[in-house]
Amino acid sequence: MKRKVFYIAIVFVALAGCAQKWASGRPAAYNLAKGxxxxxxxxxxxxxxxxxxxxPxxxxxxxxxxxxxxxxxxxKxxxxxxxxCTGADCKQTQGGPKTIISFNGTQYEFDLKDITPNPTRTLIQQEQRVTFSIKKAG
Known part of the structure; x- marks a missing residue:
């Protein structure tokens, strides 16, 4: 019986380790305002x-x-x-919506999804928000 419990514990520890590695590569999504x-x-x-x-x-x-x-x-x-950058003219000015940043010895992949609201003809001043994801690269 003790052996059975021991083997079950080993299986759970091994699976938990796999889940941790899998979760660390998943992107986290954010929607932030300026500041x-x-x-x-x-x-x-x-x-x-x-x-x-x-x-517009x-x-x-x-x-x-x-x-x-x-x-x-x-x-620290x-x-x-x-x-x-997002939009048709990004390639000419800034590069694009994705980049990999090396920071503190770790690489992070940033992916800009959108900047809202999209401009309208009247250009009503609304709070702009940036939607992006980040994950560990590699």
Missing amino acids: TSASFNGIIITITDIKESRC MNARCIRAGEAIAQFTIHH QQTQTFAL
Whole structure:
């Protein structure tokens, strides 16, 4: 009987270890306003600025534009900033909606999903929000 309990315990420990590794590679999703922060794996992620230049819906524009979210990540005494961009003109100005950041010896993959609200013809000032995901890369 003791052997059976011992083997069952080993199986549970092994499965728990597998679940931990699987969960650490899953992305965590966030929806933050400018000036707000979230925590992931011990780092603090802050949206420090949002720049909007996308062409409003139903408007005629010279270029399609882009929306850029400025991020700051912080852990203990280390800080790093980077930007992610969404919109048709991102490739010409900022790069794009995805990046891999090496921070504190760990690589993190950031994926910008959206910056809302999308501009309208009247450009009503609303609170902009950045929707993104982050996961450990590799």
